[in-house]
Amino acid sequence: MSEVLVIGATGTTGSRVAAGLGRCGAAARLATRTPSAPGEIRFDWTDASTHRPALKGADAVYLIPPIGEAEPAPLVEPLLREAVESGVRRVVLLSSSAVTDETPGLGALPRLVRALCSEWAVLRPSWFMNNFTGDHPVAHGVRAGEIVTATGTGRVGFVDAEDIAAVAVCALIDEVPHNTDHLITGPHAISYSEAAAIITDVTDRPVTHRAVEAPELVSRMSAYPPEFAAILAALDVAIAGGAEDRVSDTVDRVTGRPARDFRAFVGSEL
Template identity: 50%
Template sequence: MTATGAALVLGATGTVGSRVVARLAARGSRVRAASRRAAPVDGAESVRFDWYDPATWASALSGMDRVHLVAPVDSATPADVMLPFLEQARAAGVRRAVLLSSSAIPAGGPAVGQVHEALPGLFGEWAVLRPSWFMQNFTGDHLHARSIREEGVIRTAAGEGRVAFVDADDIAAVAVHALTDVPAPCTDLVVTGPEALSHTDVAAVLTEVTGRTVVHRPLGHEEMRDRLAASMPLEYAAMLAGLDRANAGGAEDRTTDTVLRLTGRPASTFRDHVTRAVRPVGGE
């Protein structure tokens, strides 16, 4: 059973948020797409929202009864702004909150893990999506994707550790169910793809599908941290490099049936994703 209602989607122009908006709109749901520039979105109301400008919060929340939460980008302490917002959301009539977190961060863990821990005490209906690392990291606008396009190289501190990379389309499909299913999940949902791959495996698939040689070049933890710090705050870069190091030790070497269980269809494989997302060399 699904519920009707009005959903506020934060990060509505992002990798997952844009897909959540599109799926909700396709179902005929009332959806408000929130972003810092209030960019127009087909099938949705658009509103300006900035985590660091509380003056934008009330208009985003007005009339909404559920919210899809995406933490502020590059913040190692997102709870500082997210928890006051969630208090205001509850007071404004929001009944259900769905938080986009990470499979690498448990309740009470660093960064958004603090928000995860607080969520059940704030809302009677809730869910935390904990996806593995995105397949789009290799095909979109991520540092890895840019390095692949420019140099044919993936650099990580993950060694030969395996990760069950997941398609953002599958994450969004799970998010829509978490926002609309009755009863609400009221749990955390670890969302993975159907197979665990090393970054060397990822490079091999990219090479086979695109026809262009891609290789994985392992870095040390400090090398990876410093490379990331060139484009983001050092504290956040250190956290990401630490997650890579955890992956080297097998932290993400697992798969779940969450996509199949909630959506009724299997999760996409990495090869399927690359085939859809990347044009082969010489292709039309």
């Protein structure tokens, strides 16, 4: 691979993918709407004139979907076609463990990548451990001492974005293309109550989890458009039903080292 275009390069996974490529000596072109540093190039999903220059000379793309776009295929398909035309051989798509090929909207993207790209991988991470830090609602809950979800006692195979990025880097630069979907989780599936107990134990800051019904969660998420809040609440309800109660050995198998567990993540990141 001579150069990888990293879409979402300033974000949670993209910044880590860019760093991982750098550690491997692979050249990365960092896509952002507001380039300001060497190696960055302007790329905006909503401005097609930025697509060709961003793709020029790249032979692989790390692709995160347009954020918050319920129907992303009309934006992503032309970019994929242009990428293939301009010589991109490999595309690694960040999807989600909660997205299947049948999921309305986002479910179209894995199908497009498999159909249009000769070399590809679809990453299907579970929920990010990193949601417990930064600006995510769960992180706000941690800081307030109470995480509120509609997940009940359901468990999640929380995974560190560093581990997702490590799998992505292998999928981008391994000589043999993966040409598969990767379900990516941490080593254990835990409930939000167990996560809160671990945070309390490790940081000495009391944090609890309160399970509410989906309508209450929606009404608490007034910062989001109601339809988006409803989607997030529905994902919580699926977790309550056991949809994310699973672990995979993908990180170990693909990168050759174990995935970080939640306790270790909290110890170094919170």
